[in-house]
Amino acid sequence: MSSETEKILTTDGIPLEVSLKKAERKNKIKAFLLVAPLLLFLLITYIFPIGDMLMRSVDDKMVTEMLPKTFKSMEKWDGNEMPPEEVFEAFYLDFQKLVEEKRDGKLSTQLNYTKNGFKSILKKLRRKAKNFEEGNYKEQIMAVHKRWADVEYWRAIKRRAPAYTTSKYLKGMDMYKNEDGKIVNVDEDRRIHRVLWLRTLEIAFFVTLLCFLMAYPIAHLLATLPMKYSNLLMICVLLPFWTSLLVRTASWMILLQQQGVVNDFFVMTGLVADDNRPEMMYNKTGTYVAMTQILLPFMVLPLYSVMKTISPSLMRAGKSLGGTPFITFWKVYFPLTIPGIGAGCLLVFILAIGYYITPALVGGASGTLISNQIAFHMKSTLDWSFASAMGLMLLAGVLAIYWVYNKLVGIDNIKLG
Amino acid sequence: MSKNQEFVKFDKVDKSYDGKVLVVKDLNLDIAEGEFITMLGPSGSGKTTCLMMLAGFETPTNGEIFLDKNPISNIPPHKRGIGMVFQNYALFPHMTVYENLAFPLKVRKINKDEIDKKVDKALSMVSLSGFENRMPGQLSGGQQQRVAVARALVFDPQVVLMDEPLGALDKNLRESMQYEIKHIHESIGVTVVYVTHDQSEALTMSNRIAVFNDGKVQQLSSPDKLYEEPVNSFVAEFIGENNTFAGEVTNFQKDQCKVKLSDGSEIIANPISVNSNGDRTTVSLRPERALINTKNKMDNNFKGKIEEVIYHGDHTRVRIELLGNKEFILKVPNSSANMDIKMGNEINVSWNSYDARALDPK
Numbered sequence: 049m050s051s052e053t054e055k056i057l058t059t060d061g062i063p064l065e066v067s068l069k070k071a072e073r074k075n076k077i078k079a080f081l082l083v084a085p086l087l088l089f090l091l092i093t094y095i096f097p098i099g100d101m102l103m104r105s106v107d108d109k110m111v112t113e114m115l116p117k118t119f120k121s122m123e124k125w126d127g128n129e130m131p132p133e134e135v136f137e138a139f140y141l142d143f144q145k146l147v148e149e150k151r152d153g154k155l156s157t158q159l160n161y162t163k164n165g166f167k168s169i170l171k172k173l174r175r176k177a178k179n180f181e182e183g184n185y186k187e188q189i190m191a192v193h194k195r196w197a198d199v200e201y202w203r204a205i206k207r208r209a210p211a212y213t214t215s216k217y218l219k220g221m222d223m224y225k226n227e228d229g230k231i232v233n234v235d236e237d238r239r240i241h242r243v244l245w246l247r248t249l250e251i252a253f254f255v256t257l258l259c260f261l262m263a264y265p266i267a268h269l270l271a272t273l274p275m276k277y278s279n280l281l282m283i284c285v286l287l288p289f290w291t292s293l294l295v296r297t298a299s300w301m302i303l304l305q306q307q308g309v310v311n312d313f314f315v316m317t318g319l320v321a322d323d324n325r326p327e328m329m330y331n332k333t334g335t336y337v338a339m340t341q342i343l344l345p346f347m348v349l350p351l352y353s354v355m356k357t358i359s360p361s362l363m364r365a366g367k368s369l370g371g372t373p374f375i376t377f378w379k380v381y382f383p384l385t386i387p388g389i390g391a392g393c394l395l396v397f398i399l400a401i402g403y404y405i406t407p408a409l410v411g412g413a414s415g416t417l418i419s420n421q422i423a424f425h426m427k428s429t430l431d432w433s434f435a436s437a438m439g440l441m442l443l444a445g446v447l448a449i450y451w452v453y454n455k456l457v458g459i460d461n462i463k464l465g
Numbered sequence: 466m467s468k469n470q471e472f473v474k475f476d477k478v479d480k481s482y483d484g485k486v487l488v489v490k491d492l493n494l495d496i497a498e499g500e501f502i503t504m505l506g507p508s509g510s511g512k513t514t515c516l517m518m519l520a521g522f523e524t525p526t527n528g529e530i531f532l533d534k535n536p537i538s539n540i541p542p543h544k545r546g547i548g549m550v551f552q553n554y555a556l557f558p559h560m561t562v563y564e565n566l567a568f569p570l571k572v573r574k575i576n577k578d579e580i581d582k583k584v585d586k587a588l589s590m591v592s593l594s595g596f597e598n599r600m601p602g603q604l605s606g607g608q609q610q611r612v613a614v615a616r617a618l619v620f621d622p623q624v625v626l627m628d629e630p631l632g633a634l635d636k637n638l639r640e641s642m643q644y645e646i647k648h649i650h651e652s653i654g655v656t657v658v659y660v661t662h663d664q665s666e667a668l669t670m671s672n673r674i675a676v677f678n679d680g681k682v683q684q685l686s687s688p689d690k691l692y693e694e695p696v697n698s699f700v701a702e703f704i705g706e707n708n709t710f711a712g713e714v715t716n717f718q719k720d721q722c723k724v725k726l727s728d729g730s731e732i733i734a735n736p737i738s739v740n741s742n743g744d745r746t747t748v749s750l751r752p753e754r755a756l757i758n759t760k761n762k763m764d765n766n767f768k769g770k771i772e773e774v775i776y777h778g779d780h781t782r783v784r785i786e787l788l789g790n791k792e793f794i795l796k797v798p799n800s801s802a803n804m805d806i807k808m809g810n811e812i813n814v815s816w817n818s819y820d821a822r823a824l825d826p827k
Contacts, residue, residue, distance in 0.1 A: 359553060359555065361551045361552075361553060361555040362555050362557060364520075364522055364542070364549070364551070364555065365549065365551060365555035365556075365557070366557075366568070367521075367522075367541070367542040367543045368520055368521075368542055368543070368545075368547060368548065368549040368617075368626075369543075369548070369549075369568055369569035369572070369616065369617075369620065370543050370544075370546070370569045370572045370573055370620065371543055371568065371569075371572045372543055372572070373541075373543070375572055376543075379568070380557055383559045384558070384559055
């Protein structure tokens with residue numbers, strides 16, 4: 049068949065396929081030029097930063113570059129006994145150079161991440177090194193502090209030799225590589241991230257569930273009420289959507305605080321005693337309430353757009369065929385809304401899992417999420433590589449959920465409106 | 466076999482949606498068992514509302530509907546056992562054809578073997594055997610409609626309601642479906658209440674037709690009577706084509722009257738809803754009942770001028786000016802005798818006074 053099509057020529061004798069390609073090339077270029085700005089924008093603001101974040105999260109070049117001679121001389125050292133003299137000499141030379149460049153502070157911070165106790169002995173070394181004599185650096189350094197004579201600390205330095213590391217990812221899961229290179233859990237009382245991951249998943253799950261339970265009837269009303277009422281209801285749904293996130297979160301703070309409107313109301317109606325006002329903010333409750341309210345429109349709108357397309361005659365048909373209202377709803381209406389449910393749940397869950405401002409403001413200690421921890425490392429500890437690692441873990445989590453969802457429901461079944 | 470003549474009975478039914486306007490006014494209608502009755506009328510005439518009240522999706526504001534002598538106003542739709550075919554088919558898009566047909570049987574807790582048998586039978590009835598596993602979206606409009614009909618019949622309902630079921634189909638398909646539905650009705654003898662605004666559909670399919678206008682049944686009779694003997698000018702106008710003359714009754718007799726038209730001429734007509742001299746009336750005459758240049762003796766003979774000739778193949782439609790009516794339509798059969806029909810020619814037009822029905826004024 050292809051040989052037949054090859055034979056087709058235009059009146060000018062050019063093969064039709066060539067002629068068609070030529071004619072369409074212009075359109076293709078035009079189409080590409082139209083999307084080019086967006087493509088460029090995405091490249092600069094999305095692809096590049098994500099790539100940079102990925103690099104940063106595994107990048108461990110800083111120490112590698114600060115101690116080049118040391119790591120070179122350590123290559124031959126097996127790490128079982130104290131390193132030989134040449135390692136000490138190389139370390140002394142590297143360190144002196146850093147002191148001259150006033151970069152030794154950074155080194156001590158970095159090494160301290162690997163093993164506690166480096167800060168003080170490096171400080172001491174800097175003071176003492178001024179008076180070092182040439183030769184036999186091993187003896188001189190070991191004399192500075194007893195930790196310098198401990199092989200553990202030298203192994204800790206050696207661990208920083210590779211330019212790339214997975215330690216940040218391990219840390220994000222409350223794990224680390226121990227001296228033997230095995231991946232182990234950190235002590236139980238220092239595990240903070242796993243709790244946060246689990247809490248993030250839990251809150252995102254329940255917020256999604258709450259949103260679904262509340263949005264379904266609203267969306268149904270919106271889709272079935274006569275125009276003049278449904279328009280009003282639509283405005284009620286959209287008005288908060290259009291209001292600033294901060295304003296909404298702040299109003300929840302006014303409502304939920306212990307001396308707030310809701311508590312005052314409870315006291316007034318005698319539901320709770322004045323001296324026993326429940327704490328509804330700076331904990332999980334606050335996060336649940338505020339996040340559910342804020343994310344509700346993201347559930348209502350996809351549901352509404354799907355329900356709008358379901359003909360009311362289907363419900364009538366179900367009933368006329370003998371289905372009770374419940375059976376008709378369950379067998380006819382509900383299955384037809386699944387694309388909307390899928391879209392709404394996925395949207396709300398993904399938004400909730402990375403939610404930041406609201407938990408930061410109303411969450412307190414027990415209501416903060418992993419994103420707050422990421423922000424903390426971005427702004428306070430300045431451990432950007434750790435923040436990047438956790439950010440990527442979050443992204444990977446979302447992609448994994450998307451993948452599972454696609455396997456279970458099928459992404460083609462989604463309808464966002 | 467004596468059939469229940471009042472199988473479905475609308476008894477003084479009123480319906481209003483807003484408490485100000487009556488959509489259905491004092492409706493009394495008896496439907497016999499096994500009958501194919503059509504509710505015909507323009508949109509907004511109340512016919513669909515009647516159907517919805519019978520199905521149970523609307524409640525009468527006043528009056529009662531009886532099904533086999535039992536009042537049903539307080540019975541919810543799913544307990545009425547009335548099958549319904551909707552205008553847009555209303556097939557469940559997420560179910561296969563089989564599942565669609567099995568739905569009414571499953572909710573009745575019928576066992577699997579019985580369901581299979583009934584679904585099979587219903588599908589073969591609409592000649593769609595072998596389509597069990599198709600989704601409705603994979604079927605053509607006509608096939609979907611047949612599935613909808615099969616689904617409405619599969620659970621052996623006492624009454625089947627059809628709400629303009631053929632409205633979305635093209636002309637040829639619609640015609641063949643009309644016969645198909647009629648044959649199904651004849652073979653299983655179920656009572657069918659059919660709603661349409663298409664008069665030819667109503668005329669071909671029904672045992673009786675109820676013409677609705679303005680919330681009221683204007684005439685309830687068999688298709689031929691409806692066409693030949695309309696009782697008022699709305700029915701005459703709505704069913705088929707119709708030439709009208711407005712005028713005043715001058716010489717009233719029991720079976721004949723004279724009607725004086727606005728241009729002064731008088732025609733002889735058949736008095737239907739006029740009672741005395743001086744009554745205003747609209748005289749209605751079917752186009753095919755007026756003949757041109759005929760040798761037959763008829764009691765109305767007038768001269769008209771041809772204004773327009775429209776060729777229709779088997780017949781020619783001729784618009785003439787006659788007795789001041791510029792919209793007088795004639796249907797002239799295509800024959801060699803009628804070759805002199807040209808624009809501007811004068812022709813003789815005649816009709817029997819019996820066919821000119823003096824009805825109520827418009």
